[in-house]
Amino acid sequence: xxxxxxxxxxxxxxxxxxxxxxxxxxxxxxxxxxxxxxxxxxxxxxxxxxxxxxxxxxxxxxxxxxxxxxxxxxxxxxxxxxxxxxxxxxxxxxxxxxxxxxxxxxxxxxxxxxxxxxxxxxxxxxxxxxxxx
Numbered sequence: 001x002x003x004x005x006x007x008x009x010x011x012x013x014x015x016x017x018x019x020x021x022x023x024x025x026x027x028x029x030x031x032x033x034x035x036x037x038x039x040x041x042x043x044x045x046x047x048x049x050x051x052x053x054x055x056x057x058x059x060x061x062x063x064x065x066x067x068x069x070x071x072x073x074x075x076x077x078x079x080x081x082x083x084x085x086x087x088x089x090x091x092x093x094x095x096x097x098x099x100x101x102x103x104x105x106x107x108x109x110x111x112x113x114x115x116x117x118x119x120x121x122x123x124x125x126x127x128x129x130x131x132x133x
Contacts, residue, residue, distance in 0.1 A: 005041075009059065010099055011097035012099065012100075014098075016096075016097035016098060017097055018037050020078075020096055021037075021039050022039070024073070027039040028040040028044060045111065045112035058103070061104045061105075062105060063104060063105070064106065066104070069081075069104060070092055070104075073094060075125050078094060078095070080094050080096070080104075081093040086105075087108070088109045089105045089107040090105060090106045091105040092105070114117060
């Protein structure tokens with residue numbers, strides 16, 4: 001029934017953020033016409049966290065080696081925060097050219113089945129829920 005997901009980022013400088021996704025994160029892309037670039041993402045997973053009111057969507061990219069990914073981003077002059085240790089993984093924040101931010105983390109939690117097959121077992125206890133990053 002579901003064949004994929006389409007994520008939309010809004011930006012105050014879409015051209016620069018598209019260039020960042022293309023040139024810095026090296027995401028494969030196609031031009032859907034008139035400069036509208038559509039980027040491929042690696043396999044994804046979705047989690048639903050409780051909220052006291054309303055709802056929101058957030059995008060966090062995953063990596064299997066946060067230290068290496070952070071070093072690569074810093075070498076490309078990308079503003080990236082210091083790592084934060086959480087029960088569910090190590091997290092940094094990447095700042096896009098527009099000033100918007102994305103989370104990047106190395107998970108410790110169990111992964112969705114299609115991702116777990118290509119990665120070493122996770123460490124730490126499995127959790128049924130976790131606070132939002």
